[in-house]
Amino acid sequence: MYVAGGAGDERTMRENIEAFARWRFLPRVLVDTSARDLSTTILGRRVTMPIGIAPFALQGLLDPDGEVATARAATAAGVFMGLSMGSNRTIEDVAEAATCPLWFQPYVTEDHALMRDLAARAEAAGYAALCVTVDSPVSGRRDGAMREPVELPEGVVWANMPADLQRPGRGKWLTGGDRYGWTDLDRLSAATSLPLVVKGILAPADAILAVEHGARAIVVSNHGGRQLDDSIATLDALPAIVAAVAGQAEVLMDGGIRRGIDVLKALALGAHAVLIGRAAAWGLAAAGQAGVERVLEMLRIELSVAMAIAGVTDVERVDPGLLVAHEVISTSA
Numbered sequence: 001m002y003v004a005g006g007a008g009d010e011r012t013m014r015e016n017i018e019a020f021a022r023w024r025f026l027p028r029v030l031v032d033t034s035a036r037d038l039s040t041t042i043l044g045r046r047v048t049m050p051i052g053i054a055p056f057a058l059q060g061l062l063d064p065d066g067e068v069a070t071a072r073a074a075t076a077a078g079v080f081m082g083l084s085m086g087s088n089r090t091i092e093d094v095a096e097a098a099t100c101p102l103w104f105q106p107y108v109t110e111d112h113a114l115m116r117d118l119a120a121r122a123e124a125a126g127y128a129a130l131c132v133t134v135d136s137p138v139s140g141r142r143d144g145a146m147r148e149p150v151e152l153p154e155g156v157v158w159a160n161m162p163a164d165l166q167r168p169g170r171g172k173w174l175t176g177g178d179r180y181g182w183t184d185l186d187r188l189s190a191a192t193s194l195p196l197v198v199k200g201i202l203a204p205a206d207a208i209l210a211v212e213h214g215a216r217a218i219v220v221s222n223h224g225g226r227q228l229d230d231s232i233a234t235l236d237a238l239p240a241i242v243a244a245v246a247g248q249a250e251v252l253m254d255g256g257i258r259r260g261i262d263v264l265k266a267l268a269l270g271a272h273a274v275l276i277g278r279a280a281a282w283g284l285a286a287a288g289q290a291g292v293e294r295v296l297e298m299l300r301i302e303l304s305v306a307m308a309i310a311g312v313t314d315v316e317r318v319d320p321g322l323l324v325a326h327e328v329i330s331t332s333a
């Protein structure tokens with residue numbers, strides 16, 4: 001329930017997936033794709049494919065090694081990983097287990113000293129970016145989680161928090177706060193030299209503001225449909241944000257990625273890369289590090305096969321003409 005659920009009637013959670021089916025491929029044939037390249041660069045770091053692991057909290061509920069297992073899997077696969085502020089393993093433990101690019105993900109909260117301290121720890125531990133999630137001033141109304149509140153078993157704690165906040169009960173910090181604005185983001189990013197990623201953008205106007213406030217990358221995200229039900233599906237929000245950002249920052253997206261063809265569609269609509277949340281969580285719950293590795297491998301194979309059949313040689317050069325809207329049933333020259 002912790003992983004599977006979303007906010008309200010879960011329409012946005014479902015729409016994130018359904019939005020992919022509203023696009024169909026127009027594959028190109030007899031293209032030599034034998035040397036097709038899935039690798040790319042994200043914030044200057046080389047990764048084997050345009051897929052990273054989204055920050056998601058409480059991975060210790062899914063596997064005893066929690067975020068350390070996920071980090072090992074990301075390292076084995078050569079992809080980047082976001083570490084949630086609500087993780088059960090410390091910033092340092094995860095850095096020690098991984099050589100892949102790591103992003104630390106805080107929310108903007110009232111305790112600026114804590115924020116600065118977390119950012120400094122991430123920087124000292126060699127993280128590649130600070131990925132601030134801005135879509136959670138309060139937690140969304142998740143009916144499932146309200147019926148069955150998450151309980152942390154003995155030994156599973158919010159490892160990066162001060163001692164008095166390591167167990168539930170005073171969970172104000174777990175999301176951000178509802179009285180913070182762009183200047184609070186400025187204060188946080190001024191305290192670190194890590195590149196700033198802003199996660200949880202849906203409106204093009206906010207994408208422009210994020211760039212103006214120094215974002216080097218933006219993650220188009222509705223938190224996997226866990227925040228505001230009936231928010232726009234992320235794939236639907238993506239093209240207008242890509243247009244608004246106009247190359248001034250890397251635009252990534254998450255939400256509903258379950259297959260390699262989903263990744264290819266997101267790239268064709270202008271995403272630089274995608275992140276996976278639940279897909280990785282299910283892998284972790286099923287088989288720990290090996291499970292996450294398997295999920296990443298399945299996505300890699302599916303993406304590679306889709307590229308071969310669609311005539312795509314390079315994930316950095318996916319022609320928008322590869323897609324037609326599902327409603328369009330004829331094509332023109």
Ligand SMILES: Cc1cc2nc3c(=O)[nH]c(=O)nc-3n(C[C@H](O)[C@H](O)[C@H](O)COP(=O)(O)O)c2cc1C
Nearest residue numbers: 003054055056057084133223224254255256277278
């Ligand atoms: C169980 C769960 C916990 C999450 N926790 C966080 C979190 O701590 N911080 C954050 O920025 N996003 C969090 N997210 C959102 C993910 O980063 C990501 O945006 C979302 O899962 C993408 O959608 P998908 O699950 O369909 O791939 C969480 C998502 C899930 C499913």
